[in-house]
Amino acid sequence: MDVDEKSHKKEAGRKKRRRSDKQEQVVEDQQSKPGKRKKAVTDPVFEIESKKLRPSKEIENDDEARVSTEESPAKEPKEPSKRQMKKEKLQRKIAEQKESSKLEAAQKAITYISKWKHAKSDWKFEKLRQIWLMDHLLDHNSVPDSIFPIALEYFEGCKGMARQQLVKKMMQVVKKVEEQVASNEDETEATATSEYLRARQILQALPTEA
Template identity: 90%
Template sequence: MDVDEKSHKKEAGRKKRRRSNKEEQVVEDQESKPGKRKKTVTDPASEVDSKELTSPNKEIEDDDEAGVSTEESPAKGPKKPSKRQIKKEKLERKIAEQKESSKLEAAQKAITYVSKWKHAKSDWKFEKLRQIWLMDHLLDDNLVPDSIFPIALEYFEGCKGMARQQLVKKMMEVIKKVEEQLASNEDETEVTATSEYSRARQILQALPTET
């Protein structure tokens, strides 16, 4: 074999090796690129098993969280009154108590007044305010009890002038109201049995007639 032929074969061998190396390099480059990687094929059955194992736990956790949030959420109670409202209510109670105390005190003074007129006239003296109070409360059996009413009735038997006119007007209004109730077919026994009606009739009968 001559020199030219040997040189030609060597050159052909070198070209073949270079071509082989290039092909290997191209394959390596393709495998190293992220976009060119082949997707891993997974078994569908294994995916189903995985979901079945994880899903129930998540649902239980969700239920637990929902239960905890329901139990821990505080129930809304009644709204507490403000300090201003408490202060206002306290003041109203105090005023009501003072009025009641004042009313009872006035009642006691009026009872003492009319009792002295009956049993101790030497110690009694006329007081217009006590007389006016009695005129305004004669029909109230809580303030003028039944034990005192006959004495008060006797006291007003001799009243004249403006006091008599006021008493007559007040008692007539009570009786007229009862008559209107009777006209509306209400129970006669129940209406006429009231303490106010009975006392009003007794006062009218006890008052002196005008001359």
């Protein structure tokens, strides 16, 4: 083999290696492109920065949510339905009627007892008024202190079933207070109540049975 042929073969080999190197370089470049993108995601420095940023964004989101909640106006209470308003109106009306009836009954009883004392010619016995007085004798709001002495005088003459009922009721009040005193409670406070004092007075004023 002469020198020219050897030289030609060497040159062909070099070209072949260069083509091979170029092909490998192209393959490496193509493979390196997605690899770079992947490396950018998995890069430790990037991950650290992401971890630093992620909580701050969550905090910002929480703050924004809190601000929006605070700034949002409170829900106004629902207005009552017509049915509810009608029910409440009826309840108020019933309560007013009861209070009016109570005041009217008290006024009639006071007028009844006052006529017995000061105008007997115009007075006539009314069982309902007497029963009302028996039920409210111990209530200083229903039977004021100015009227109680007159009521006490009125019941001094009661007899029969009315007397028995009155005695029983007053004895229950006195007994209850005496039991409280026996339980080491303050005797002065227990016996100073308006109910106890009136009950004792009524028992003393009632006639004793023969």
